[in-house]
Amino acid sequence: MTNTTLYDKIWNAHLIDEQADGSCLIYIDRHLVHEVTSPQAFEGLRMTGRQVHAKNKTLALADHNIPTTDRTGGVHAIADLESRTQILKLEENCTEFGVPYIRMDDIRQGIVHVTGPEQGFTLPGLTIVCGDSHTSTHGAFGALAHGIGTSEVEHVLATQTLIQTKAKNFRINVVGTAPEYVTAKDIALAIIGEIGTAGGTGCVLEYAGPAIEALSMEGRMTLCNMSIEAGARAGLVAPDDKTFAYLKDRPLAPKGADWDAAVAYWQTLKSDDGAHFDREITIDASNLTPIVTWGTSPQDVVAITGKVPNPAHIEDTSRRQATERALAYMGLTADTPMQDVKIDRVFIGSCTNSRIEDLRVAAKIAEGRKVSPHVSAMVVPGSGLVKQQAEEEGLDQIFIKAGFEWREPGCSMCLAMNADKLEPGERCASTSNRNFEGRQGRGGRTHLVSPQMAAAAAIAGHFVDVRKMES
Amino acid sequence: MEKFKTLNAIAAPLDLINIDTDMIIPKQFLKTIARTGLGRNLFDEMRYEQDGSEIADFVLNKEPYRSAEILIAGENFGCGSSREHAPWALLDFGIRCVIAPSFADIFFNNCFKNGILPIELPKADVDALMAASQNGANAKMTVDLEKQLITGPDGIEIAFDVDSFRKHCLIEGLDDIGLTLQKADKISAYEAKRDAQAWS
Numbered sequence: 001m002t003n004t005t006l007y008d009k010i011w012n013a014h015l016i017d018e019q020a021d022g023s024c025l026i027y028i029d030r031h032l033v034h035e036v037t038s039p040q041a042f043e044g045l046r047m048t049g050r051q052v053h054a055k056n057k058t059l060a061l062a063d064h065n066i067p068t069t070d071r072t073g074g075v076h077a078i079a080d081l082e083s084r085t086q087i088l089k090l091e092e093n094c095t096e097f098g099v100p101y102i103r104m105d106d107i108r109q110g111i112v113h114v115t116g117p118e119q120g121f122t123l124p125g126l127t128i129v130c131g132d133s134h135t136s137t138h139g140a141f142g143a144l145a146h147g148i149g150t151s152e153v154e155h156v157l158a159t160q161t162l163i164q165t166k167a168k169n170f171r172i173n174v175v176g177t178a179p180e181y182v183t184a185k186d187i188a189l190a191i192i193g194e195i196g197t198a199g200g201t202g203c204v205l206e207y208a209g210p211a212i213e214a215l216s217m218e219g220r221m222t223l224c225n226m227s228i229e230a231g232a233r234a235g236l237v238a239p240d241d242k243t244f245a246y247l248k249d250r251p252l253a254p255k256g257a258d259w260d261a262a263v264a265y266w267q268t269l270k271s272d273d274g275a276h277f278d279r280e281i282t283i284d285a286s287n288l289t290p291i292v293t294w295g296t297s298p299q300d301v302v303a304i305t306g307k308v309p310n311p312a313h314i315e316d317t318s319r320r321q322a323t324e325r326a327l328a329y330m331g332l333t334a335d336t337p338m339q340d341v342k343i344d345r346v347f348i349g350s351c352t353n354s355r356i357e358d359l360r361v362a363a364k365i366a367e368g369r370k371v372s373p374h375v376s377a378m379v380v381p382g383s384g385l386v387k388q389q390a391e392e393e394g395l396d397q398i399f400i401k402a403g404f405e406w407r408e409p410g411c412s413m414c415l416a417m418n419a420d421k422l423e424p425g426e427r428c429a430s431t432s433n434r435n436f437e438g439r440q441g442r443g444g445r446t447h448l449v450s451p452q453m454a455a456a457a458a459i460a461g462h463f464v465d466v467r468k469m470e471s
Numbered sequence: 472m473e474k475f476k477t478l479n480a481i482a483a484p485l486d487l488i489n490i491d492t493d494m495i496i497p498k499q500f501l502k503t504i505a506r507t508g509l510g511r512n513l514f515d516e517m518r519y520e521q522d523g524s525e526i527a528d529f530v531l532n533k534e535p536y537r538s539a540e541i542l543i544a545g546e547n548f549g550c551g552s553s554r555e556h557a558p559w560a561l562l563d564f565g566i567r568c569v570i571a572p573s574f575a576d577i578f579f580n581n582c583f584k585n586g587i588l589p590i591e592l593p594k595a596d597v598d599a600l601m602a603a604s605q606n607g608a609n610a611k612m613t614v615d616l617e618k619q620l621i622t623g624p625d626g627i628e629i630a631f632d633v634d635s636f637r638k639h640c641l642i643e644g645l646d647d648i649g650l651t652l653q654k655a656d657k658i659s660a661y662e663a664k665r666d667a668q669a670w671s
Contacts, residue, residue, distance in 0.1 A: 016661045017654055023636040025654060027661055029671060037554065039504035050648070054662075065502065082502035089504050125670060133553040133577060147553035147577055150506075151584035151647070159651045161658055165634070197489060198547040201576055231550065233576050254669055262670035297489050318488050318545055325487075415552075417498045424521070436493040436551060438516045 003272035005169045006236050007204040010144040010269070014127050016161060026164045029126035030143075031156050032112045033060035033099065035090040036417070037131030041154035042093040052097045053160040059121050060094050061102040062087045063111045064417045068380050068407035075104055083418060097157075110383020110409045113137040113351035117221065118385055120250025124239040124266040129156055134351045134433065136227040140220035141247070142239035142269045144204070147228065167233065168278040170203035171271070174211040176286030181467045183361075184219035185353060185431070185450035187211065188226035189291040190283060193301035200232030203279065206271060207237050211285035217246040218357035225352045226433055229298040238270040292338050292429075292463055293448040295326035296437050302338055304453065304465045310334035329437055330445050331425065338463050341447075345428040346371075346458040347440070348404075348451055349380030350414035353431035356389050358451040362431075363395040365455035365466065371403035372461030378405040378420070380412040404458065416441045429457035473586045474644035478567050478614045480540030482604040482623075483530050488545035492578060495549070495557040509556055510563030531564070534607075541612060543601050544571045546594070549578025558585045568614050570621070572597050583637045584647065588616060590631045603627060616642060 004012070017025040031054075038060070045051070052058060065083035075091070078084040087104070094101035102108050108115055113134055116122045122138045128145035129135060131153040138145035152162055172191055192199070205227050207220075215223065220237045227235030244263055247253045254262045289303040300323075302309070311327065311334060314320040327334065332341065348354070348362050359381065371377045379399050381387035387409055390396055396406045413420040414432035422428055422444025431454050435446040449457065456466040500512045518529045525532045531539065542561070548571040549557060558581045561569070567587055572594040582589045592600075603623045604610045613622040616638060621629045640647070651658075665671045 016657050019636065021635045023634070025651065025657070027658070027665060029665075036501050040506050040555075043504070048648070080502075086502055086504060123670065131553060131555075133551065135553075149553055149555035149558075149577060149581035149584060151555060151581065155648050155651065158648050159658060160662070161651055163647055163651065197550055198573055198575070201547070201573065228551075228577075231547070231575060258669035265668075265670045297491075318486075322488050415493075415498050417501065434491075434493070434551060436491045438497050439493050442497070442516055442521070 003275040005271040005275045005277065006142065006206055006238050006269055007144065007169055008275070010125055010127065011166060013125065022165050024164050024166065026127060026162050028129055028156050028160050028162055029057060030121055030128040031058045032116055032128070032130035032135070033058060033153070034064060034112050034130070034132060035062040035086045036064045037150050038093065038153055039086065039089045040150050041157055042097065044154040045097065045157060050158045052099055052157050055098045055100065057160060058099045058157070059102070059116070060090060060099050061109055061112060061115060062090055062104060064411045064415065066104055066410045067418055068410050068412045068420055071104060071408055080419070107384040107388060110386065111351045111354065111411055113225065114355060114382030114386060117141065118250070118383055120247055120253030123247065123253065124243060125269050129162065133228045134225050136233065136235050137221050137225040137351055139224035139227065139235040140217060140237050141243055142236060142266070144234055144236070146233035168203045169206065169276065170200060170232065170279040171206045171208055171277040173209040173280065173282040174207065174285050175209045175282060176211055176284040177214065178211050178285040178288060181290055181452055182285065182288045183450040183452065184215050184222040186288055186291045187285060188223045189293065189298065189301045189448065190288050192226065192230045192298050194283065195230055195281065197229060197297055197299045198231040200227065200230040203232050205230065205232045205235040207235060212237055213240065216357055217242055218355040221355065222352055226298070229433055239266045290450060290453050290466055292453065293435050294330065294332060294338065295323065296329055296435055297326070298433065298435060298448060300326060300435070304338055304463060306338055308332045308334055308336045308338065339465065340462065342427070342462045343375060343429050343457055344426045345422060346375060346377035346454050347413045347428055347430040347432060348378070348454050349382070349412050350432035351382065351411070352433045353451050354380060354382030354386065356386050358431065359386070359390045359395050362451040362455040363398040365452050365469065366402040366404065366459065367398045369402055369459045371458045375458050375461055377403065377458040378407055378413070380407045381409045383409050413440050415439060429454045429463065472644045472646060475567065475586055475588055475616055475641040477616065478540060479611065481535050481538055481610050482541035482543050482600065482612045483536040483539035484601045484604040485530055485542060485544045486601055489547045489550055490544055491551035492549055492554050492557040493551055496554065496560040501554060501556050506559050507563055509560035510565065513560040513564045535610060538565065540565050541568045541570065541614065542566050543597060543604050544569065546572040548574050550575035553577045555581045558582050558587050562587055570597060570600060583641060586641065586644065588614065588641060592629060592631060596629050599627060600629070
């Protein structure tokens with residue numbers, strides 16, 4: 001056996017069948033299901049008289065549509081008829097097909113990509129899918145995890161497999177030590193800025209190097225989450241002692257002798273020395289600064305100390321036109337210093353940055369300060385358990401005293417499917433993952449930042465270099 | 472799934488790079504529990520004013536492109552969310568083929584599951600087809616999947632690549648799940664082994 005990459009190892013361990021044309025049948029260990037991309041899949045099963053193949057490898061919950069305000073009235077009290085229908089449909093489908101379902105009033109409810117790891121549903125070496133592109137998040141545990149469409153959701157429900165072709169191996173080495181206030185989010189944005197939103201197309205990214213090893217599990221989840229913004233369906237970090245410590249005693253993690261056997265196996269999950277990568281780049285984390293996006297693509301990044309780009313300096317016609325279009329949409333003038341850009345809204349949340357560590361660092365910035373009078377700011381924890389933990393630590397009180405709204409868990413304003421959205425022209429400092437046109441509400445203007453940078457912008461009323469804030 | 476063999480249709484030029492799935496079908500239309508009916512809201516925010524009136528210079532609001540079945544676009548088409556609502560919206564509008572220099576992986580894959588043929592071509596070829604399609608009445612092209620050949624106006628002929636398994640499924644209109652279930656024995660054998668492992 002030649003030297004293999006981490007991706008090769010997981011792939012090989014899940015290969016059921018390979019056709020002569022390279023089309024492969026891959027076993028899927030875990031399937032997360034949510035309300036937006038599943039109704040048509042269940043309908044397909046119903047129409048063909050098929051069953052869910054492996055109920056215990058499937059876990060469903062609603063996250064995209066649910067309100068983040070008071071939920072005491074339950075699902076039936078959700079004002080938006082279509083949102084309510086979609087959640088009720090998920091409940092109905094899970095009952096009919098026997099799929100484990102976490103209800104809205106359950107403390108474990110949250111964003112699928114927060115709840116999955118929290119429950120130990122996510123484990124190293126597994127294949128994990130979900131009808132959501134940010135499934136790449138789970139790669140932080142050394143699991144091969146990626147988003148799928150609804151037809152594939154139906155395929156996995158019916159067969160617990162997927163038809164795939166093998167992707168290329170792309171290693172991103174992040175060396176050096178990230179300076180204070182340079183977070184996993186900044187590393188992710190720097191990588192996307194470097195390789196572009198199509199840079200990882202057709203590849204599985206493996207993040208490696210000392211700056212990756214230094215990241216917490218939360219940080220690794222933030223980083224792997226953004227892999228899809230670089231065009232890669234999946235990102236991976238080799239599991240290590242931090243991974244095992246995070247997973248130990250999680251409700252769905254192996255226990256006792258099984259745990260020991262699992263850890264022994266997980267320790268083998270790393271790329272061999274000399275393994276072949278189709279592409280490899282190196283980034284020095286010690287050179288990075290906090291980053292903010294200026295445009296309508298996650299690759300539109302600039303250091304907080306930088307300026308809005310000037311299209312006149314871009315030679316490539318389609319790039320120049322795309323930049324002009326983005327600046328017009330974003331209401332920005334070329335060469336404006338980013339720190340002069342005023343904001344209206346702040347969103348701290350999403351599957352990218354809503355875990356306990358994200359809330360802790362944002363609270364640290366907010367503590368003893370006040371949100372700027374012209375800014376409306378909200379914090380949306382990633383799950384009921386994150387919310388509970390934050391409240392035990394008093395983080396909710398810090399945010400509330402500073403003037404942030406403290407909400408119930410869900411996807412919320414990351415994609416604005418519920419009532420949380422930007423009004424046309426509103427500008428938002430957001431810890432989410434996409435700054436596409438209309439993403440957070442029609443005409444809304446999204447700037448992607450880390451939780452610290454979002455909290456700092458909320459206080460200042462404009463983008464600000466969090467490193468320069470007086471403590 | 473409807474079979475795809477040969478398509479002779481109007482091609483609409485959409486000369487933008489990084490067209491994301493939020494642009495193709497904004498999130499407010501993802502609340503449906505059906506696959507159909509999304510065509511009206513395809514490219515909603517580019518196609519309609521806030522009051523619902525049409526934006527006159529958007530390509531799909533112009534003749535002959537209102538009846539386009541082929542879309543020609545810039546690189547990295549379909550990036551972003553995994554929402555299959557994007558190909559559903561394209562299909563519901565009537566688009567059966569998208570031609571671009573590159574596609575995002577998940578979108579590309581989702582197309583084949585819905586009888587849409589995404590064709591990746593060198594940028595120069597896309598540019599030639601884009602220019603031809605901008606020529607109104609002349610915007611008709613033929614996409615022959617069996618021959619893997621695009622025939623455009625003014626004698627343009629461009630060959631394209633397609634994965635042989637996906638081509639077969641499109642031409643025959645085959646359902647993936649049915650094909651996979653033919654391998655049920657292999658799946659069961661794998662599963663029995665897998666489930667015995669402590670870490671599965």
